[in-house]
Amino acid sequence: MVTFWGGKRKTLVTAQLHYLFMSSTWILPDDLAVPDFPADHPGPGAPVPQHWSKCFGCGDDQPTGLGMEFTTGEGLEVIGRFEVAKRYQGGPGFIHGGILMTAFDEAQGMACNAALRSAVVTAHLGIDFARPIPLGAVLELRSRVEGTVRRKVYTRSEARIVDGPLADPDVVVGSSYGLFIVVGHEHFEKGKDFVDGMPTGDQDISAV
Numbered sequence: 001m002v003t004f005w006g007g008k009r010k011t012l013v014t015a016q017l018h019y020l021f022m023s024s025t026w027i028l029p030d031d032l033a034v035p036d037f038p039a040d041h042p043g044p045g046a047p048v049p050q051h052w053s054k055c056f057g058c059g060d061d062q063p064t065g066l067g068m069e070f071t072t073g074e075g076l077e078v079i080g081r082f083e084v085a086k087r088y089q090g091g092p093g094f095i096h097g098g099i100l101m102t103a104f105d106e107a108q109g110m111a112c113n114a115a116l117r118s119a120v121v122t123a124h125l126g127i128d129f130a131r132p133i134p135l136g137a138v139l140e141l142r143s144r145v146e147g148t149v150r151r152k153v154y155t156r157s158e159a160r161i162v163d164g165p166l167a168d169p170d171v172v173v174g175s176s177y178g179l180f181i182v183v184g185h186e187h188f189e190k191g192k193d194f195v196d197g198m199p200t201g202d203q204d205i206s207a208v
């Protein structure tokens with residue numbers, strides 16, 4: 001339809017389509033199963049431990065990483081927070097898009113882990129960048145498992161600036177949908193010769 005019009009008008013139509021499609025459609029499968037609520041769930045506001053101390057997203061022994069910290073939210077939601085450090089700059093003054101993607105990856109992986117108590121890896125991740133996010137902003141990412149099909153775990157997450165520059169907890173500045181796959185310890189066996197660091201606790205499910 002767009003190429004049929006051509007010329008100046010083509011540019012106009014393309015721009016309008018771009019605007020319409022700013023928020024991606026994520027179609028969930030019909031046979032989605034909602035996971036059972038874990039019997040030992042601590043309730044909202046409990047800290048969710050890092051899964052691996054050297055993880056770039058959540059590890060406390062990874063000085064160049066995001067240092068995300070997580071708590072449980074309502075239901076199966078987990079809430080992750082981090083401050084956009086100056087070293088995460090992309091365009092002048094704003095976060096690099098890949099950093100936001102990393103944060104969404106981590107946040108949705110943690111939601112899988114909290115809901116299923118299983119190790120997962122990311123198979124597919126989609127993002128809508130809705131607003132520029134300034135350096136110094138404190139981002140809150142709320143993430144949840146929407147359901148599972150066999151080993152496939154479908155997740156969703158939204159980010160808001162809750163403190164610092166341009167803070168407005170009512171505005172979604174980015175959102176993400178993901179497909180994670182439940183894996184066994186054999187997945188991480190393949191990396192055992194390359195591990196940097198030692199597991200520091202029971203929560204280090206990704207370390208061998």
Ligand SMILES: CCCCCCCC(=O)SCCNC(=O)CCNC(=O)[C@H](O)C(C)(C)COP(=O)(O)OP(=O)(O)OC[C@H]1O[C@@H](n2cnc3c(N)ncnc32)[C@H](O)[C@@H]1OP(=O)(O)O
Nearest residue numbers: 051105106109110113120121122123124150151152181183
């Ligand atoms: C607490 C944890 C927080 C962690 C946060 C950070 C997470 C990460 O960043 S992990 C690092 C990035 N990801 C990776 O390195 C994964 C690399 N990929 C792989 O190892 C493999 O492709 C893996 C494990 C995902 C799937 O392989 P395998 O185990 O053989 O499963 P496979 O049989 O191919 O697929 C299982 C199902 O998933 C589907 N699937 C797999 N990949 C995809 C994909 N990219 N898109 C859509 N569907 C997919 C398959 O179609 C299949 O579906 P179905 O059940 O309907 O037949």
